[in-house]
Amino acid sequence: MSPRRSYDQYCSAARALDLVGDRWTLLIVRELLAGPRRYTDLHADLPGVSTDVLASRLRDMERDGLSTRRRLPPPGAAYVYELTARGRELLPVLQALGAWGEGVLGERRPTDAVRAHWFALPLLRGLEGFGAGLVEVRLEEGEFHVWVGAEEGAALYGDGPAPGEPDARLSFDGADTWGALGRGELSLAEAVRAGRVEVVGEGGLAKELREV
Amino acid sequence: MSPRRSYDQYCSAARALDLVGDRWTLLIVRELLAGPRRYTDLHADLPGVSTDVLASRLRDMERDGLSTRRRLPPPGAAYVYELTARGRELLPVLQALGAWGEGVLGERRPTDAVRAHWFALPLLRGLEGFGAGLVEVRLEEGEFHVWVGAEEGAALYGDGPAPGEPDARLSFDGADTWGALGRGELSLAEAVRAGRVEVVGEGGLAKELREV
DNA sequence: CGGCATCCGTGACGATACTG
DNA sequence: CAGTATCGTCACGGATGCCG
Numbered sequence: 001m002s003p004r005r006s007y008d009q010y011c012s013a014a015r016a017l018d019l020v021g022d023r024w025t026l027l028i029v030r031e032l033l034a035g036p037r038r039y040t041d042l043h044a045d046l047p048g049v050s051t052d053v054l055a056s057r058l059r060d061m062e063r064d065g066l067s068t069r070r071r072l073p074p075p076g077a078a079y080v081y082e083l084t085a086r087g088r089e090l091l092p093v094l095q096a097l098g099a100w101g102e103g104v105l106g107e108r109r110p111t112d113a114v115r116a117h118w119f120a121l122p123l124l125r126g127l128e129g130f131g132a133g134l135v136e137v138r139l140e141e142g143e144f145h146v147w148v149g150a151e152e153g154a155a156l157y158g159d160g161p162a163p164g165e166p167d168a169r170l171s172f173d174g175a176d177t178w179g180a181l182g183r184g185e186l187s188l189a190e191a192v193r194a195g196r197v198e199v200v201g202e203g204g205l206a207k208e209l210r211e212v
Numbered sequence: 213m214s215p216r217r218s219y220d221q222y223c224s225a226a227r228a229l230d231l232v233g234d235r236w237t238l239l240i241v242r243e244l245l246a247g248p249r250r251y252t253d254l255h256a257d258l259p260g261v262s263t264d265v266l267a268s269r270l271r272d273m274e275r276d277g278l279s280t281r282r283r284l285p286p287p288g289a290a291y292v293y294e295l296t297a298r299g300r301e302l303l304p305v306l307q308a309l310g311a312w313g314e315g316v317l318g319e320r321r322p323t324d325a326v327r328a329h330w331f332a333l334p335l336l337r338g339l340e341g342f343g344a345g346l347v348e349v350r351l352e353e354g355e356f357h358v359w360v361g362a363e364e365g366a367a368l369y370g371d372g373p374a375p376g377e378p379d380a381r382l383s384f385d386g387a388d389t390w391g392a393l394g395r396g397e398l399s400l401a402e403a404v405r406a407g408r409v410e411v412v413g414e415g416g417l418a419k420e421l422r423e424v
Numbered sequence: 425c426g427g428c429a430t431c432c433g434t435g436a437c438g439a440t441a442c443t444g
Numbered sequence: 445c446a447g448t449a450t451c452g453t454c455a456c457g458g459a460t461g462c463c464g
Contacts, residue, residue, distance in 0.1 A: 005435090007239065008260065010324040012394060013306050013333060014239060016313030023233065023437075027219065027226060039446050048220065050438045055447060078445070089312055094225050096308040100301055101228030108222045118223040182224060217455095235456075251427055262457045267428055290426070 019064050020090065024049050025057055026097070029083065029090050032067060034117045035155030036080035047113045061087070091156065095125060102184030116146045120157030122181055123148050126188030133167030133205035139178050168206035171198040231276050232302065236261050237269055238309070241295065241302050244279060246329045247367030248292035259325050273299070303368065307337060314396030328358045332369030334393055335360050338400030345379030345417035351390050380418035383410040 007014040020026050024046065031042055043054055058081055061067040066087035072078050083090075098121045108114065116139055123137060127148065134149040147162035149155075172178045177196040180186040189212040191197040199209045219226040232238050236258065243254055255266055270293055273279040278299035284290050295302075310333045320326065328351060335349060339360065346361040359374035361367075384390045389408040392398040401424040403409040411421045 006323075008321070008323045008325060009239075009330065010317070010320045010326045010394075011242075011310075011330040011333070012313030012317045012396075013242060013310040014313070014330075015317050016309040017238060019313075019316065020309075021233075021235065021238075026229060026233075027221075030223075030225060043446090048438075050440090051447065052449085053437060056436095079447095086315070089315075093305070093308040093312055096305040097228040097232075098223075098225040100305055101224035101226070101231075103298070103301075104231065105222070105224045105227050109220070111218075111220045112222040113220060114222045118221065118226075121223070121225060182222075184224075252425085255427095260457075262459090263428065264430080265456060268455095 016093075019066070020093070022057065022060070024053060025061065026090070026094060028054075028057055028061065029066070029087060030094055030118070030121070032081060032083045033088065033091060033094070033156050034120070034158045036070070036082040038078050038080050042081065045115050066090075088156070094121060098122060099125060099184070102182070105183045108179065115159070116144055117157055117159045119178055119182060120146050120148050122184075123188070124157065126181065130208050131205050133203060134162050134164055135205070136162040136166040136169045138169070138171045140172065140174060166201065167203035168199055168201040168209060170209075171200070172196070173198075228305075231278070232305070234269065234272070236265060237273065238302070238306060240266075240269055240273065241278070241299060242306055242330070242333070244293060244295045245300065245303060245306070245368050246332070246370045248282070248294040250290050250292050254293065257327055278302075300368070306333060310334060311337060311396075314394070317395045320391065327371070328356055329369055329371045331390055331394060332358050332360050334396075335400070336369065338393065342420050343417050345415060346374050346376055347417070348374040348378040348381045350381070350383045352384065352386060378413065379415035380411055380413040380421060382421075383412070384408070385410075 004018070006018045009015075020029065027046055028042065031037055031045055039054070039058070043049065043051065046054065058067065058069070062069055065084055067081050067083050070080055070082060072080055102122070119139065123135075123146070127135065135147060137146045137148065138144065139146060145160050146157060147160070147166065148157045149162070172191075173196050177186070177191055181188060181191060186196075188197065188209075192199055192209055192212055199206050216230070218230045221227075232241065239258060240254065243249055243257055251266070251270070255261065255263065258266070270279065270281070274281055277296055279293050279295050281291055281293055284292055314334070331351065335347075335358070339347065347359065349358045349360065350356065351358060357372050358369060359372070359378065360369045361374070385408050389398070389403055393400060393403060398408075400409065400421075404411055404421055404424055411418050
């Protein structure tokens with residue numbers, strides 16, 4: 001049990017950092033925004049985190065009301081971690097960090113890990129201003145899928161095919177394009193207009209995206 | 213020289229945390245958003261930071277383009293640290309953290325430090341939606357002043373009287389009121405309407421505030 | 425006196441090994 | 445699969461000293 005290390009400042013930003021300022025915590029939140037995850041999944045998608053630190057963070061987050069631990073019903077009974085409503089409210093923090101970090105992202109370094117759902121945060125930002133809806137995204141040829149949506153009280157994005165009938169499907173023409181979007185060099189609207197992202201679908205959202 | 217510890221993830225949020233995720237860094241940014249500060253001022257307003265960590269963070273921030281070190285012209289020649297434009301762009305990150313942290317701020321603990329300018333962040337949020345302008349705030353009877361403004365390229369807030377003729381002056385009726393505003397229990401508009409914040413001034417901003 | 429650098433004790437962290 | 449145990453290392457916090 002970590003005996004909470006606090007900045008001891010009567011300031012809400014400092015208090016927020018008391019809870020989520022530790023190393024790895026916000027990245028765990030980013031992972032769990034993709035929906036419930038098992039310990040091993042988290043460990044696999046957060047290269048470099050040690051097992052004890054991950055376990056410790058998950059305990060702290062549960063104690064602080066950011067996440068819960070739940071046993072999945074059989075078959076496949078396992079423990080999954082998921083965010084509480086309070087934890088999901090950290091999305092704007094990650095968005096602000098992500099927007100700021102676009103300026104320093106640069107090219108991918110050989111040592112950099114990549115996961116498809118990390119790309120969901122800039123995608124969500126790119127979809128702001130458009131109507132809500134479920135969007136399935138193919139980042140490259142093949143099966144490199146992500147989905148992004150606005151379901152209240154549930155996951156905001158995830159790997160793989162969308163968990164339902166998507167309102168629109170986006171197909172990127174390659175890593176250059178989604179890389180540029182992640183770096184903030186290209187907006188989603190621009191990418192669609194330039195033909196670097198194909199929009200498929202009949203729903204209102206798909207039409208909006210095509211008509212920017 | 214810190215040999216940069218990175219998460220090594222191709223994700224702009226993770227990259228942002230590479231730069232500002234270390235302990236104290238974002239709080240130093242919060243301090244410097246109030247304008248140029250000397251080393252000793254920073255050390256005094258960040259109780260608990262050790263001298264070497266503060267010096268190390270300031271060096272890292274300068275190396276990373278977040279802040280610069282400048283020598284003040286005599287008299288009173290001293291070094292001051294100030295944010296670059298890039299560093300000032302972290303304001304939304306602090307705002308997102310502060311907005312989220314309102315929910316866990318609670319009552320002031322005996323061990324909590326307080327500074328008047330820490331209150332400027334929630335005040336800035338409360339002024340969003342109103343016209344821009346320079347606002348001077350008296351938090352309690354006496355000389356407990358803060359100012360908040362929207363001068364591009366300069367400090368966003370600070371202690372003491374406003375550095376110019378303010379467009380509006382706000383007077384809080386006591387610590388309960390600005391505490392409630394800091395905790396998010398009360399919006400600035402509500403506080404004005406309830407008579408807990410007095411608005412003085414003839415400018416458009418002052419009128420807007422009175423007429424919510 | 426302001427602005428650090430140095431030293432030291434403690435705790436956080438990262439890697440690996442191991443267990444129910 | 446989901447962690448706990450162990451251990452070396454490094455970051456941090458506190459105190460002191462130095463140097464302009």
